[in-house]
Amino acid sequence: DTGVSQNPRHKITKRGQNVTFRCDPISEHNRLYWYRQTLGQGPEFLTYFQNEAQLEKSRLLSDRFSAERPKGSFSTLEIQRTEQGDSAMYLCASSRNQGALYNSPLHFGNGTRLTVT
Amino acid sequence: QKEVEQNSGPLSVPEGAIASLNCTYSDRGSQSFFWYRQYSGKSPELIMFIYSNGDKEDGRFTAQLNKASQYVSLLIRDSQPSDSATYLCAAGDDNTNAGKSTFGDGTTLTVKP
Numbered sequence: 216d217t218g219v220s221q222n223p224r225h226k227i228t229k230r231g232q233n234v235t236f237r238c239d240p241i242s243e244h245n246r247l248y249w250y251r252q253t254l255g256q257g258p259e260f261l262t263y264f265q266n267e268a269q270l271e272k273s274r275l276l277s278d279r280f281s282a283e284r285p286k287g288s289f290s291t292l293e294i295q296r297t298e299q300g301d302s303a304m305y306l307c308a309s310s311r312n313q314g315a316l317y318n319s320p321l322h323f324g325n326g327t328r329l330t331v332t
Numbered sequence: 333q334k335e336v337e338q339n340s341g342p343l344s345v346p347e348g349a350i351a352s353l354n355c356t357y358s359d360r361g362s363q364s365f366f367w368y369r370q371y372s373g374k375s376p377e378l379i380m381f382i383y384s385n386g387d388k389e390d391g392r393f394t395a396q397l398n399k400a401s402q403y404v405s406l407l408i409r410d411s412q413p414s415d416s417a418t419y420l421c422a423a424g425d426d427n428t429n430a431g432k433s434t435f436g437d438g439t440t441l442t443v444k445p
Contacts, residue, residue: 248432250435255340255437256437257336257420257422257435257436257437257438258376258420258435259435260432260433260434260435263431263432270431271431271432306375306376317363317364317383317424318363318364318366318424318425318431318432318433320366320378320381321366321368321376321378321422321433322378323375323376323377324375325374325375326375
């Protein structure tokens with residue numbers, strides 16, 4: 216168990232630019248989640264995958280955000296035309312699906328801190 | 333109204349005391365509940381999870397769940413300065429769609445030596 220890995224750790228970009236983040240989950244975990252966290256707030260759900268299928272995307276999420284998990288392993292989160300309000304910590308987490316009744320605990324990566332200037 | 337509510341704190345307790353953290357949730361269908369600890373500048377890490385009504389103990393930590401009252405709590409016994417952190421409560425989706433977890437905004441705990 217090498218843990219969840221996220222890259223880059225920090226990203227500074229100018230408003231209007233596109234950015235892409237990568238997440239490598241724990242290898243035996245079939246679920247992968249993206250959350251966003253700002254100072255003083257709890258993690259806010261963005262989207263999650265089971266294997267390569269994107270099962271849910273937050274209704275609050277702008278169309279500028281897109282995520283993929285092409286082979287059911289690593290995932291990428293892209294933000295197009297970044298805005299200053301996108302500045303946040305982007306957290307990836309993975310879990311092993313226990314079935315339909317209960318959620319499994321999340322294992323978080325160290326996050327990617329995005330600053331939009 | 334947020335789906336998962338926590339007192340933001342800060343909660344301050346002396347070293348060796350019991351810290352009590354509380355959380356309420358709005359989705360009656362939720363079956364899974366979690367407590368995560370988050371140190372400043374770090375990512376959340378799991379402390380405990382609980383699925384059934386009642387108490388669940390793990391070392392100095394006890395999670396309590398009351399589904400009728402939609403209430404979850406975390407007790408930390410013999411609090412240590414290293415327990416100073418933000419504690420996040422999370423509730424899983426309802427039992428027909430066990431997907432994401434929804435987080436509260438956390439309670440900041442300070443344990444004073």
